Amino acid sequence: MTTPPLRPRRRRSLLRVAAAALLSAAPLLVPVPAQAAPREAPVLGRATADRFVRDHLARTGVPGATVTVTRGDRVVLAAGYGHTAAGESMAARTPVPVASLSKAMTALAVTTLAEEGRVDLDAPVRDQLPEFAPDDARAARITPRQLLDQTSGMADSTHPDLALPQPSTLKAAVAALHGTRLATDPGTAWHYHNTNYAVAARLVETATGTPYAEHLRRSLFAPLGMTGTGTVDTTADMPDGARGYVRAYGRTIERAHPRLFTAGGFGVVSTADDLGKWLIAQHTEGTSATGRRAAPAEAVRLTRTPPP
Incomplete structure (x- = not known):
């Protein structure tokens, strides 16, 4: 999704949109700034949002979508x-893979553990996760903060994770890095690489002694009331076996997703209802709509702090 350049004075009045599309649906998350809108901007209501979405789907031909719009804490x-690829009508409680929005949840798990003193964001990963051992002396300098910032030096060019034999566990995903090299020195360049988040998720497991999926459920999803949300290890574990659509020759064509390892980087399955709760927690910096704290405010702020 691209937009024309924004004039600085208008940026704060516009919706901040985070969108991800995977398989049979596109979950759209739209947090509306809590501050008062400029006089020329109407207050966004349900009818306006609903009309916008319906017009967009009619114009683009997207077969199905789940949509969440929040304003402040509501x-x-x-x-x-x-509808889904299976032909079922989509609703606010329809489970949908949210793709790389999952990374924000992994990041919050790590920064929360850092606030609790169980993970050191700036100490070498290898000191905290000895099994992390790429065949490159520079890897000994990689920190958890660099994993989350995608500045670890690992990259698709030296470790094409989606094209390699797929692991079944986070431990195996980290072990698959044996023999690999870094593309750049840690902290010097940005490379979007899913394996950064597989390593981060494995770090969650070793720091807590709890499987990553269970830790997210207990420490994040349950406190926020996200009862329809969980994370899976592979696309084969996703709803309908990861059946969805691709667009080609002006048409949407149903097809199955290849089996990929997803934990840490893109394995969360959620609903429109639950993503509303997630967005409210972003606005309140870690507190649920019912007032229950799921993460320290500083941990939430850290997930939104860009690298130097």
Whole structure:
């Protein structure tokens, strides 16, 4: 999704949109700034949001979508539109893979553990996770903060993780780095690489002694009331076996997703209802709509702090 350049004075008045599309649906998360809107901007309501989504789907031909819009600490819209690849109507409680939005949840798990003193963001990963051992002396300098910032030096060019034999566990995903080299020195360049988040998720497991999926459920999803949300290890574990659509020759064509390892980087399956709760927690810096704290405020702020 691209937009024309924004004039600085108008940036704060516009919706901040985070969108991810995977398989049979596109979950759209739209947090609306809590401050008062400029006089020329109407307050976004459910009817306006619903009309916008319906017009967009009609114009683009997307078969199905789940949409969440929040304003401050309230949900403006949580709804489903169209149908899944299995032909089932989509609703606010339809489970949908949220792709790399999962990384924000992994990041919050790590920064929360850092606030609790169980992970050191700036100490070498290898000191905290000895099994992390790429065949490159520079890897000994990689820190958890660099994993989360995607500045570890690992990259698809030296470790094409999605094209290699797929692991089944986070431990195996980290072990697959044996023999690999870094693309750049740690902390010097940005490379979007899913394996950064597989290593981060494995660090969660070793720091807590709890499987990554269970830790997310207990420490994050349950406190926020996200009862329809979980994380899976592979695309084969996703709803409908990861059946979805691709767009080609002006048409949407149903097809199955290849089996990929997803834990840490893109394995969360959620609903429009639950993503509304996630967005409210972003606005409140870690507190649920019912007032229950799921993460320290500083941990939430850290996940939104860019690298130097």
